[in-house]
Amino acid sequence: MVAATARSSAATPSSARAPKHWRCSTRSSRSTRARSERSELPSGRVVSEEELIPLDPGFGERFAREKRPPCQLYLISPPVLGDDFADTLAAALDGGPVAAFQLRLKGGDADVLRWAAALQPVCAARDVAFIVNDRADLAKACGADGVHLGQGDGSVADARALLGREAQIGVTCHASRHLAMEAAEAGADYVAFGAFYDTTTKPSEHRPESSILTWWTTISQLPCVAIGGITAANAAPLVAAGADFIAVSNAVWGDPRGAGAAVAEFAAVLAS
Numbered sequence: 001m002v003a004a005t006a007r008s009s010a011a012t013p014s015s016a017r018a019p020k021h022w023r024c025s026t027r028s029s030r031s032t033r034a035r036s037e038r039s040e041l042p043s044g045r046v047v048s049e050e051e052l053i054p055l056d057p058g059f060g061e062r063f064a065r066e067k068r069p070p071c072q073l074y075l076i077s078p079p080v081l082g083d084d085f086a087d088t089l090a091a092a093l094d095g096g097p098v099a100a101f102q103l104r105l106k107g108g109d110a111d112v113l114r115w116a117a118a119l120q121p122v123c124a125a126r127d128v129a130f131i132v133n134d135r136a137d138l139a140k141a142c143g144a145d146g147v148h149l150g151q152g153d154g155s156v157a158d159a160r161a162l163l164g165r166e167a168q169i170g171v172t173c174h175a176s177r178h179l180a181m182e183a184a185e186a187g188a189d190y191v192a193f194g195a196f197y198d199t200t201t202k203p204s205e206h207r208p209e210s211s212i213l214t215w216w217t218t219i220s221q222l223p224c225v226a227i228g229g230i231t232a233a234n235a236a237p238l239v240a241a242g243a244d245f246i247a248v249s250n251a252v253w254g255d256p257r258g259a260g261a262a263v264a265e266f267a268a269v270l271a272s
């Protein structure tokens, strides 16, 4: 994932590709793999094997973990952008270190491309990677640094073929170890788990425990992102559990003090 390197703690467009040592670890062996078989409970409810065999919250304590670069901030755009959003974004990025910005708009293609043209220079001027949500074709069209793919947003292989090996490709994995393994094996540059907390930005039925971050960072070198309802007040357990990135929307754009002050507060949490 963006700038999660041992050498650098800030994103640059040229370092926006995860270096090889951040790619999927060979330790992601079959023996640690959460399997996807489904079983029927006596009640008739069908559950995945992953749900039947929950992750031991103490998993991480039994293994030595390699030191990783400090957790970084990944900003997700508001769902609707006001006319002055380029200035708001600049203020946010000037508030403290930000690794990446994701343009997450659900309107038409023209809207995405228009905002990409306005916001990409703001990110590039500050060495912040510019990621487009949902659509590899639009990421290609605007020359973004990467794309974020949900489970219904197309395959990593197709996005890679379109965007090339330098592109950052992230994948939503909800609360699923199995999905994370699949994403890593498909060649993703980061996996994203969430929603960790209540959020109105994107209501989610998936609610991972923070231990999934510890598990992931124990078995894989690929960066992981924590998302969903994260604020400066509740981020610390996710950082402590191993999140390489925390992805935040409302806590930054909805902060009454302004987006720059919110980013500065996150910076203090990530530095502590």
Ligand SMILES: Cc1ncc(COP(=O)(O)OP(=O)(O)O)c(N)n1
Pocket (backbone or CB within 6 Å): 076, 102, 104, 133, 134, 148, 149, 150, 151, 152, 153, 170, 171, 172, 192, 193, 194, 202, 225, 227, 247
């Ligand atoms: C970093 C990050 N993680 C998760 C998501 C959610 O993606 P998806 O499940 O496709 O839902 P939408 O955001 O497209 O509504 C994300 N965008 N970014």
Ligand SMILES: Cc1ncsc1CCOP(=O)(O)O
Pocket (backbone or CB within 6 Å): 076, 194, 195, 198, 199, 200, 201, 202, 204, 227, 228, 229, 230, 247, 248, 249, 250, 251
């Ligand atoms: C896009 C997304 N995917 C899972 S939760 C979420 C919303 C993140 O926004 P917020 O930080 O406002 O909860």
Ligand SMILES: [Mg+2]
Pocket (backbone or CB within 6 Å): 133, 134, 148, 149, 150, 151, 153
């Ligand atoms: Mg999506």
